[in-house]
Amino acid sequence: xxxxxxxxxxxxxxxxxxxxxxxxxxxxxxxxxxxxxxxxxxxxxxxxxxxxxxxxxxxxxxxxxxxxxxxxxxxxxxxxxxxxxxxxxxxxxxxxxxxxxxxxxxxxxxxxxxxxxxxxxxxxxxxxxxxxxxxxxxxxxxxxxxxxxxxxxxxxxxxxxxxxxxxxxxxxxxxx
Numbered sequence: 001x002x003x004x005x006x007x008x009x010x011x012x013x014x015x016x017x018x019x020x021x022x023x024x025x026x027x028x029x030x031x032x033x034x035x036x037x038x039x040x041x042x043x044x045x046x047x048x049x050x051x052x053x054x055x056x057x058x059x060x061x062x063x064x065x066x067x068x069x070x071x072x073x074x075x076x077x078x079x080x081x082x083x084x085x086x087x088x089x090x091x092x093x094x095x096x097x098x099x100x101x102x103x104x105x106x107x108x109x110x111x112x113x114x115x116x117x118x119x120x121x122x123x124x125x126x127x128x129x130x131x132x133x134x135x136x137x138x139x140x141x142x143x144x145x146x147x148x149x150x151x152x153x154x155x156x157x158x159x160x161x162x163x164x165x166x167x168x169x170x171x172x173x174x175x176x
Contacts, residue, residue: 002176004028005070007036009088009123010078016147017076017120020113023155024142025074027169028176033074036066038087046093060094067095068104072176073136076111082122101135107175109168110141119145139175140168 006025008017018037025033041059044050067073078085084092095102110127112120121143128138142165144150149158156162 002028002031003069003071004031004033004074005036005066005072006033006074007038008076008078009038010085011038011087012078013039015078016113016115016151017078017111019151019154020111020144020147021074021076023151024076024109024111024165024169027166028072028074028173031176034066034070036063038091041091043090043094046090046097051097056094056098060091061098063091064095064099064102067102067106070106072172073103073106073108074111074172075108076113077120077123077127079112079114079120079123083126084123096134103131103134103136105135105137107139107172108136109172110136110138111143111165113144113147113151115147117145119143119147137175140171142168 004025006021008015008021010017022035041063043057043059112124114120124141124143131138150156150161156165
């Protein structure tokens with residue numbers, strides 16, 4: 001069975017990006033999905049001084065192991081000030097210190113959503129530029145605008161957007 005790792009680049013307790021990642025990963029047929037919450041991987045703020053004194057924290061290594069053990073990644077990024085959330089950037093920095101190619105060539109469905117009309121487009125653009133340098137194989141990306149208007153009861157309510165995501169999931173599945 002295909003092992004899928006799904007998570008949001010957010011530490012919000014009611015993360016809309018986690019809701020989107022859970023929904024999208026649930027569309028993948030015959031998959032064993034592991035959903036991670038960044039709140040379960042508390043890390044100190046990255047610093048070379050901390051790393052020199054203590055090494056790479058165990059929680060960063062543990063997250064990397066989840067990536068290694070997966071066959072594919074479903075990631076929905078929160079956007080803060082047109083960039084990654086601080087919690088995701090910190091995890092990303094720590095993992096990249098342990099393994100520069102931290103995505104291990106795994107197929108990735110990269111997404112973002114936000115309450116606004118742009119749906120996290122800025123952070124998606126940033127990630128599509130940066131992640132391939134870390135061995136991400138981004139096979140599809142998806143932006144869900146105006147989350148509250150287009151998502152309810154665990155699913156996308158706008159038929160056009162839902163069909164678009166389902167097409168992206170199909171592209172992702174073909175790479176697994």
